[in-house]
Amino acid sequence: MDSLRELVLSLQQAGYLPEMFQYAFLTNALVAACIIGPLLGALGPLVVVKRLAFFSEAVGHGALTGVALGILLGEPATQPLAALFAFCVIFALLLHWIKSRTQIPYDALVGVFLSFAIALGAALLLYVAKKVNVHILENVLFGSILTVRDTDLLVMLMLAVVCVVLMLYSSNRALISSLAPDLARVRGINVRLYDYVFVLLIALVTVASVKIxxxxxxxxxxxxxxxxxxxxxxxxxxxxxxxxxxATVSCLLGILLPMAGALPIPSGAAIVLIASLSFLFALLVRRWRSLA
Known part of the structure; x- marks a missing residue:
């Protein structure tokens, strides 16, 4: 982490970054954006292809319960990592396990789990709010990249390394499993294993991104x-x-603009709004191509 911060500081001193990046918490924010943006962007295509968008929303809302459980079990209110990761991983794997063994439509099943996660998280958070600063809970709901610590960066970096290794060694098999599972089975690819690995990655990356x-x-x-x-x-x-x-541009601008005062809103909202602008841009480009 120190080497990454030194790199950002050297860029600031060379005049490539604003003066505000001499402060460690702003440097952490920029490093986090450079890690989590490409990571989410790389997983996004498979999420779209496998139609797991609603699933990632359910896991994200499950983080509310994980945070509340962590605080109730005595973890630091700002770093309830063990309970957060444990609950969301169990939540995601259980959801996928039930899906593979029932005939319930996947969107309906995810809706059931999502409703449960929101209800349980809301109930526990109302209880926890009496014991901790309410702003901590706001950070969980809407993100606050200025609270990113070395532990968070280390977790993000480890996940990024795992994802890169998996992509290098099994990206083609994972893609075939997603696009043509029957063909993958004929080729001897364990489709169920790749499904579980991908679901686990989504859960881990989603939880690692909650603070931002x-x-x-x-x-x-x-x-x-x-x-x-x-x-x-x-x-x-x-x-x-x-x-x-x-995804990377959305993360970077979603951090830089609030810091500069151009968007006085939480980092999470800024990042998603800028990502939405990229969607509008893509729509215009597609329309222009169709007319050309």
Missing amino acids: IGAILVGALLLIPATAARLISRSGREFFWYSILF
């Missing part, structure tokens, strides 16, 4: 950049890289 984007909005950054990228992409490669580009 907020539990309510985190699913949007998996969905919107990838959807925008799909509108203007002519190939799978373009789909992947445009999604990363839109």
Whole structure:
């Protein structure tokens, strides 16, 4: 983490970044955006292809319950990492396990889990709010990148490394499993294993992003950049890289603009609003291409 901060500080001293990045908490915010933006952008295309957008929303709302449980179990109110990750991972795997063993429509099943997560999270948060500063809970709901700490950055970096390794060694098999599961089974690919691994990655990345984007909005950054990228992409490669580009730019601008005072709103809201602008931009580009 120190080497990343030194890199940002050297860029600031060289005049490439504003003077405000001499402060450590702002440097942490920028480093977090550079990690989580490409990570969410890289996973987004598979979320869109596998139609798991609603699933990521459910996991994000499950984070509310995880945070409340962590505080109730005695974890620091600003870092309830163990309960947060444990609850959301169990929540995601249980949801996918039930889906694979029942005939319930997936959107209906996710809706049941989402409703449960919101109800339980709301009940516990109302109880926890009497014991902690209410602004901590606002940060969980809407994100506050200025509260990012070294532990958060380390978790994001570890997840990014895991995702890169998985993409290097199994991206083609994962893609075939998503697009043509029957063909994948004929080729001897364990489709169920790849489904569980991908669901687990979504859960972990979603939870790691909660502090930046907020539990309510985190699913949007998996969905919107990838959807925008799909509108203007002519190939799978373009789909992947445009999604990363839109997600990363959204994260960077969503952090820089509130810091500069141009958008006096939480970082999570700013990031999602800018991602929505990228979707509008993609719509215009697609329309222009159809008329050309």
